Amino acid sequence: MGDTTAPPTDGVCPADHGSSRDRGMPIGHLCDPCYAAYIDEADNRQAEDEGATAPPPPAAPACPVCGRDQDRWPTGYGRWILLEPRRLFLNTAVPAEQQWFIAHDGIAVNRRHGTTPLGDRCRIAHRLVCGHGPRPTNLAHAFTEAWLRNRADAGLPPGEPDAGDTPQ
Ligand SMILES: [Zn+2]
Numbered sequence: 065m066g067d068t069t070a071p072p073t074d075g076v077c078p079a080d081h082g083s084s085r086d087r088g089m090p091i092g093h094l095c096d097p098c099y100a101a102y103i104d105e106a107d108n109r110q111a112e113d114e115g116a117t118a119p120p121p122p123a124a125p126a127c128p129v130c131g132r133d134q135d136r137w138p139t140g141y142g143r144w145i146l147l148e149p150r151r152l153f154l155n156t157a158v159p160a161e162q163q164w165f166i167a168h169d170g171i172a173v174n175r176r177h178g179t180t181p182l183g184d185r186c187r188i189a190h191r192l193v194c195g196h197g198p199r200p201t202n203l204a205h206a207f208t209e210a211w212l213r214n215r216a217d218a219g220l221p222p223g224e225p226d227a228g229d230t231p232q
């Protein structure tokens with residue numbers, strides 16, 4: 065496998081790394097391999113944050129928990145996200161940081177607070193509503209509905225209703 069050298073945390077390469085360049089704040093002066101490692105770490109952190117940890121092609125786009133194929137899209141930072149297949153949600157029903165949009169270049173974009181949504185409907189990450197995963201708690205009602213649909217699709221019982229749920 066490749067070099068596993070971690071980038072120096074003080075933004076200065078050791079003398080034996082060869083030529084380094086100023087990469088700007090807060091990165092510092094790094095050689096090319098250290099800079100690549102820095103970017104890779106940053107991308108990994110963002111992927112963890114956003115749940116974009118799906119296996120890349122040619123692996124199947126299967127959820128590691130339920131095993132069912134999902135909609136896999138590339139992110140703009142070289143990682144992959146599994147979105148709920150074919151399901152669109154009104155933006156007003158989903159908190160901004162859990163909204164995903166597919167840009168016209170085929171890149172999945174996670175909306176952060178303050179960014180402009182791409183349309184009035186969004187997609188959501190599958191892992192939050194996987195029918196084999198825990199019932200969503202502390203999430204918008206749309207997530208509970210999607211989780212219940214996935215439970216039904218998988219032939220699983222709906223589970224105990226939350227205290228806050230409206231009786232049907
Ligand atoms: Zn270096």
Ligand SMILES: [Zn+2]
Pocket residue numbers: 127128129130131132190191194195196
């Ligand atoms: Zn799943």
